[in-house]
Each structure stands twice: as C-alpha cells, then as structure tokens.
Amino acid sequence: xxxxxxxxxxxxxxxxxxxxxxxxxxxxxxxxxxxxxxxxxxxxxxxxxxxxxxxxxxxxxxxxxxxxxxxxxxxxxxxxxxxxxxxxxxxxxxxxxxxxxxxxxxxxxxxxxxxxxxxxxxxxxxxxxxxxxxxxxxxxxxxxxxxxxxxxxxxxxxxxxxxxxxxxxxxxxxxxxxxxxxxxxxxxxxxxxxxxxxxxxxxxxxxxxxxxxxxxxxxxxxxxxxxxxxxxxxxxxxxxxxxxxxxxxxxxxxxxxxxxxxxxxxxxxxxxxxxxxxxxxxxxxxxxxxxxxxxxxxxxxxxxxxxxxxxxxxxxxxxxxxxxxxxxxxxxxxxxxxxxxxxxxxxxxxxxxxxxxxx
Numbered sequence: 001x002x003x004x005x006x007x008x009x010x011x012x013x014x015x016x017x018x019x020x021x022x023x024x025x026x027x028x029x030x031x032x033x034x035x036x037x038x039x040x041x042x043x044x045x046x047x048x049x050x051x052x053x054x055x056x057x058x059x060x061x062x063x064x065x066x067x068x069x070x071x072x073x074x075x076x077x078x079x080x081x082x083x084x085x086x087x088x089x090x091x092x093x094x095x096x097x098x099x100x101x102x103x104x105x106x107x108x109x110x111x112x113x114x115x116x117x118x119x120x121x122x123x124x125x126x127x128x129x130x131x132x133x134x135x136x137x138x139x140x141x142x143x144x145x146x147x148x149x150x151x152x153x154x155x156x157x158x159x160x161x162x163x164x165x166x167x168x169x170x171x172x173x174x175x176x177x178x179x180x181x182x183x184x185x186x187x188x189x190x191x192x193x194x195x196x197x198x199x200x201x202x203x204x205x206x207x208x209x210x211x212x213x214x215x216x217x218x219x220x221x222x223x224x225x226x227x228x229x230x231x232x233x234x235x236x237x238x239x240x241x242x243x244x245x246x247x248x249x250x251x252x253x254x255x256x257x258x259x260x261x262x263x264x265x266x267x268x269x270x271x272x273x274x275x276x277x278x279x280x281x282x283x284x285x286x287x288x289x290x291x292x293x294x295x296x297x298x299x300x301x302x303x304x305x306x307x308x309x310x311x312x313x314x315x316x317x318x319x320x321x322x323x324x325x326x327x328x329x330x331x332x333x334x335x336x337x338x339x340x341x342x343x344x345x346x347x348x349x350x351x352x353x354x355x356x357x358x359x
Contacts, residue, residue, distance in 0.1 A: 005032025005339035020160030021083035029053035030330035036348040057348025076355040083111040106181040107171040115187030127155035130188040143213030159191030222272035233284035234301035248296035
C-alpha cells in the first residue's frame with residue numbers, strides 16, 4: 001500500500017463512524033496518509049469506496065486490552081478522527097485532555113453535526129436537520145413547495161468532511177511552528193454556515209435572493225435551470241453572462257424575443273416555457289452535439305452510474321477501476337507527489353507495532 005502522495009508519512013487513527021468522518025479519512029489516505037481504522041469486531045465495510053485504503057483493527061474500546069492498544073496507537077499518531085457524540089470519548093478515557101497529555105503533538109479532530117457545545121450538542125440528528133437551522137435548506141427547492149433534501153452533500157460532506165479536513169491540515173501546519181497539536185471542533189452547522197457566506201454577504205434583490213425557487217441561482221431564471229429533452233433525458237444550462245446567453249440562444253435557434261430582457265424576473269416563467277418547448281424538440285445527444293463544449297454553458301444531466309463514461313470524465317480519469325470495482329479518483333491532484341487509489345493491505349495491529357518501533 002505504498003504511496004508518494006503529499007501526506008506520505010502522516011499517521012492517522014480513525015474511529016469507526018458513518019458519513020463525514022470516514023470521508024475525511026479517505027481523503028487523507030488518498031493523499032498518502034497511513035490510516036489505522038479502529039472498528040468493532042465483525043464490522044463489514046458499509047461503503048468500500050469511502051472506506052478504502054485503511055489498515056483495520058478490531059478493538060473492544062471498553063476492554064483494558066483494547067484501550068491499551070488504542071493508547072499505543074495514539075501515542076505515535078499525528079491525527080485522530082472521531083465522530084461520536086460529545087462526551088463519548090471522554091467516558092472511554094480517550095478524550096483530548098487524556099490523550100494530549102500522552103501525545104501533545106496530536107491533532108484531535110472531532111466531527112459532529114451540532115458541535116461540541118450548545119443546546120443541541122447532545123441531540124441526535126442527521127444532515128437534513130443540520131442544514132435546516134443554517135438557512136441552507138430553506139433556500140433549496142421550488143417555490144410554494146417544501147424544501148428538497150440535497151442528498152447529504154451540503155451537510156455531511158460540504159460543510160462537514162471538507163471543513164474537518166481543512167481544519168486538520170491547518171492544525172498540522174501550525175504544529176510546525178508551535179510543536180503542539182490541538183482539538184479541531186468540526187461541526188456541520190459551522191461548516192454549512194460558512195458555505196452560506198456568499199449568500200449572506202451579497203445584496204438582496206429579485207436577482208440575488210435565497211428565497212426558495214427564486215433568484216438567479218435558485219432555479220427561477222430560465223437561463224439557469226434544467227430542461228427535459230425529446231427522449232426524456234435532461235440537460236442543464238447556466239448561461240448567466242450576456243455573451244454566453246446570446247451564444248446559447250443563437251446555437252439553439254431560440255425564438256427571437258428571448259433575446260430581450262434576460263434579467264427581468266417578470267419574464268422568466270414565460271421564457272422558461274419557451275425554452276422547455278425548444279429543448280423537447282431534440283434528444284439529449286442531439287443537444288450535446290449542438291451545445292456541449294461551447295460557451296453556451298451547457299451540460300447533459302448524467303446519472304451517477306453513467307458519469308464515468310462521459311468523455312470529459314474519462315479524459316480526466318475521474319473514476320478508477322481497481323480489483324473489479326470502480327472508485328472515484330482522489331482529488332485534488334498534485335503534479336510532483338501524485339495521489340492514487342489504494343486498497344487496504346495490512347493489519348492495523350501490525351501497522352501500530354511498526355509505529356512504535358519507528359518512535
């Protein structure tokens with residue numbers, strides 16, 4: 001399981017969890033970090049893509065033997081990732097106060113939905129609940145209808161794992177000068193709030209609003225939405241700038257009146273009806289031939305299981321086949337220290353024993 005990624009040499013202990021925590025560990029592993037995953041006995045990977053590149057160790061955290069093993073691993077690790085409710089690690093005797101005394105250089109990353117403190121800190125929740133109180137969920141969906149859950153991309157991964165990973169890397173950078181680790185409190189509610197900065201800081205108007213199903217980016221504009229084609233497949237257009245909008249209309253041979261008053265919200269519904277009729281006259285493949293690769297800001301809507309076959313995604317190597325399974329490729333990319341998809345190859349206990357020998 002060798003790697004020359006930019007995080008080669010980084011030692012990470014990940015406690016078994018779901019959602020954003022494993023995704024953080026996957027990203028670090030993809031960049032070369034050596035990740036030992038502490039699991040319950042008998043655990044089977046829920047997601048072999050997100051749980052790739054791990055060294056697994058089945059540990060009973062409530063037993064003296066299991067706790068001793070984890071303490072040994074943490075004494076030599078650079079990063080800890082845990083996603084339990086606040087207080088669980090403390091009750092196990094593995095909270096920051098105890099662990100950082102043994103290893104003051106450890107970056108202790110805590111991935112939660114609500115955060116380590118606050119009125120909701122101890123409450124159960126999921127992605128949908130976390131994004132609901134940030135203002136993000138209220139902005140997603142159609143006018144006059146209930147909000148639409150955006151899978152769990154916005155909360156778990158956008159505001160969760162990505163911010164947690166950034167926090168870990170920032171703490172590692174700071175450690176170079178201070179020589180000390182620290183606790184990273186990565187709360188999904190905090191990350192999503194940060195994601196909303198663009199909308200929170202912009203002037204509000206009919207064009208720039210986060211009202212559900214309204215505004216330039218919320219699905220109301222006829223030039224920034226999706227349409228159904230003759231074959232039932234879908235396409236997306238995002239021709240915001242006047243020159244791109246003009247190219248879309250010209251290449252699509254759209255009705256002449258659509259060239260007037262692009263930014264008038266009062267005309268968007270009727271213009272959208274016109275474009276819906278137009279896009280229904282050709283198949284997705286025919287529209288791709290006309291518009292894809294131009295400045296019309298166009299792309300076909302591709303189902304996930306077909307995305308790897310799109311020519312651009314193929315050219316980018318966005319999906320990698322390994323041992324008969326397709327994986328998403330590591331991101332971002334590095335020219336001098338490239339990262340690669342790796343499968344688990346060693347027993348976690350053997351890796352921790354090597355860490356101890358290495359000091």
